[in-house]
Amino acid sequence: DSGVTQTPKHLITATGQRVTLRCSPRSGDLSVYWYQQSLDQGLQFLIQYYNGEERAKGNILERFSAQQFPDLHSELNLSSLELGDSALYFCASSVQPGTSGSNEQFFGPGTRLTVL
Amino acid sequence: AQKVTQAQTEISVVEKEDVTLDCVYETRDTTYYLFWYKQPPSGELVFLIRRNSFDEQNEISGRYSWNFQKSTSSFNFTITASQVVDSAVYFCALSESYTGANSKLTFGKGITLSVRP
Numbered sequence: 001d002s003g004v005t006q007t008p009k010h011l012i013t014a015t016g017q018r019v020t021l022r023c024s025p026r027s028g029d030l031s032v033y034w035y036q037q038s039l040d041q042g043l044q045f046l047i048q049y050y051n052g053e054e055r056a057k058g059n060i061l062e063r064f065s066a067q068q069f070p071d072l073h074s075e076l077n078l079s080s081l082e083l084g085d086s087a088l089y090f091c092a093s094s095v096q097p098g099t100s101g102s103n104e105q106f107f108g109p110g111t112r113l114t115v116l
Numbered sequence: 117a118q119k120v121t122q123a124q125t126e127i128s129v130v131e132k133e134d135v136t137l138d139c140v141y142e143t144r145d146t147t148y149y150l151f152w153y154k155q156p157p158s159g160e161l162v163f164l165i166r167r168n169s170f171d172e173q174n175e176i177s178g179r180y181s182w183n184f185q186k187s188t189s190s191f192n193f194t195i196t197a198s199q200v201v202d203s204a205v206y207f208c209a210l211s212e213s214y215t216g217a218n219s220k221l222t223f224g225k226g227i228t229l230s231v232r233p
Contacts, residue, residue: 043223056220105221107161
């Protein structure tokens with residue numbers, strides 16, 4: 001158990017719909033990351049939040065958005081869903097590196113999204 | 117731009133064989149970090165190791181060992197005396213070094229390892 005929790009575990013929805021994925025980081029971790037894992041694209045970084053602020057953006061579609069709340073949990077919102085959005089969505093968190101560095105990220109169990 | 121290449125896509129071995137998973141990376145940074153993660157059939161991503169670019173010492177942890185060679189931009193992972201429980205997808209990943217906060221991971225495509233009894 002990594003200490004990162006994600007809900008729901010599975011989500012089945014229809015095209016055009018909107019869903020929200022939720023993530024709670026490990027206690028004390030200020031950084032939260034979202035990744036998408038699909039068969040054709042592999043594991044891709046979507047977005048990072050650090051202590052409530054957006055820190056970095058990757059290959060995140062405009063239909064997707066995220067936020068990190070004061071209690072440090074994060075939500076990933078996916079709207080106008082398409083068949084191609086079906087994937088496993090991971091949240092990860094990490095300890096701060098101090099002045100510089102890059103610590104390991106601990107991943108949640110993922111949310112499997114199926115768009116029909 | 118950063119890039120991680122795992123040229124092997126699938127490897128199948130018989131239990132107790134040794135197996136090496138290759139990872140080649142590209143980065144323009146002088147300071148960077150390399151990682152290996154394991155994804156068993158259950159789907160979660162499990163952290164295995166982190167190595168910074170200044171530390172080229174090989175590391176051994178039980179049946180696992182890692183060989184980092186900056187000269188060839190490689191960070192290979194060897195499992196000695198493989199077991200059925202080692203069957204999983206293994207990902208190599210790379211991140212830059214940022215001040216004050218960690219950086220995103222750039223993953224390779226992963227290597228599917230099957231260990232047969």
